[in-house]
Amino acid sequence: MAKLTLAAVTLTACGGCDVQIMRALLHPDIMESFEIVYWPFAVEETRLPEKVDVALVNGVVRTEEDLEKLREVRKAARRLIVVGSCAGFSGIAGQADYWPTDASLRAVYGKPPENTVKVLRRVFSPADLVPVDYIVSRCPPLVPSIVSALRAVLGKTSIETVESTVCSQCPRRIKEIKEIHFKKGMPRDADPETCFLSQGYLCMGSVTLVGCGAPCTRFGLPCFGCSGPSHEVALRRDSDIVIALARKIAVLAGLDPVEGAETVKKKLLETYGPRRFYVFTMGSEVIRTKPNAYAVEAAAETRLNPELCEKMIETRKKYLRR
Numbered sequence: 001m002a003k004l005t006l007a008a009v010t011l012t013a014c015g016g017c018d019v020q021i022m023r024a025l026l027h028p029d030i031m032e033s034f035e036i037v038y039w040p041f042a043v044e045e046t047r048l049p050e051k052v053d054v055a056l057v058n059g060v061v062r063t064e065e066d067l068e069k070l071r072e073v074r075k076a077a078r079r080l081i082v083v084g085s086c087a088g089f090s091g092i093a094g095q096a097d098y099w100p101t102d103a104s105l106r107a108v109y110g111k112p113p114e115n116t117v118k119v120l121r122r123v124f125s126p127a128d129l130v131p132v133d134y135i136v137s138r139c140p141p142l143v144p145s146i147v148s149a150l151r152a153v154l155g156k157t158s159i160e161t162v163e164s165t166v167c168s169q170c171p172r173r174i175k176e177i178k179e180i181h182f183k184k185g186m187p188r189d190a191d192p193e194t195c196f197l198s199q200g201y202l203c204m205g206s207v208t209l210v211g212c213g214a215p216c217t218r219f220g221l222p223c224f225g226c227s228g229p230s231h232e233v234a235l236r237r238d239s240d241i242v243i244a245l246a247r248k249i250a251v252l253a254g255l256d257p258v259e260g261a262e263t264v265k266k267k268l269l270e271t272y273g274p275r276r277f278y279v280f281t282m283g284s285e286v287i288r289t290k291p292n293a294y295a296v297e298a299a300a301e302t303r304l305n306p307e308l309c310e311k312m313i314e315t316r317k318k319y320l321r322r
């Protein structure tokens with residue numbers, strides 16, 4: 001049986017997804033089934049073929065070059081898989097949307113440079129711009145998940161939709177919340193066997209897609225949501241990360257799921273601010289276009305505040321002088 005041709009394309013990214021892709025492609029049955037015809041990270045071929053069977057895309061669309069490359073690979077690929085939280089939901093890179101483009105360029109270069117990359121007005125995740133076959137999320141993406149997607153392309157397996165959250169894999173015990181009170185900072189003195197939410201610490205596990213095995217909560221850290229939004233949040237038009245989390249906390253506290261959730265939501269936003277809830281989803285159209293979402297409000301907080309922008313630039317200058 002002839003091997004399928006495979007291209008791997010990296011847009012604006014950190015390189016972590018490429019490492020995970022390499023590990024996945026070293027899996028014996030995957031290595032036997034695919035021929036890598038384009039991957040600047042690992043092979044010398046510099047031009048993307050006009051046609052490929054499968055393409056793996058990671059990173060965000062931040063520049064005009066990224067956008068052009070994404071369109072090119074979408075046109076060439078019979079099947080397209082986006083890999084990593086950036087490609088699926090904008091990831092950490094999406095937080096660039098908190099700052100106007102010219103402020104970001106000044107923070108790095110001192111002034112908007114000439115003849116540099118042409119930066120788009122905002123960050124986009126590839127999954128928001130072109131049709132994709134699979135989203136393999138998480139930061140970094142899990143090797144078994146990449147392998148599963150490639151096996152699905154080969155017809156060796158199917159990918160079932162799982163609607164549960166990280167909480168379903170977390171060993172911590174959920175307890176009734178006695179008082180609605182939220183704590184800031186890292187939970188160094190938290191009970192290692194009790195749910196973080198039950199102890200008043202912010203944990204995103206209940207609104208984050210399942211599949212990672214909950215390594216953070218097992219280690220003693222709350223979930224930050226790197227897998228992307230749960231199915232409930234992603235698919236329900238009336239749901240948002242903050243709203244869904246507030247509802248779950250209200251239920252744990254024995255409050256009315258409607259009025260109580262509104263009270264919890266206000267306390268969450270007062271304690272942490274809206275930005276805290278969109279660490280890995282800030283640039284996602286899935287999240288930003290929801291009527292009740294706070295993502296756009298979080299971005300406007302800094303984009304429309306010249307003083308905060310100048311403060312960011314000065315902080316960056318001090319960092320560069322170290």
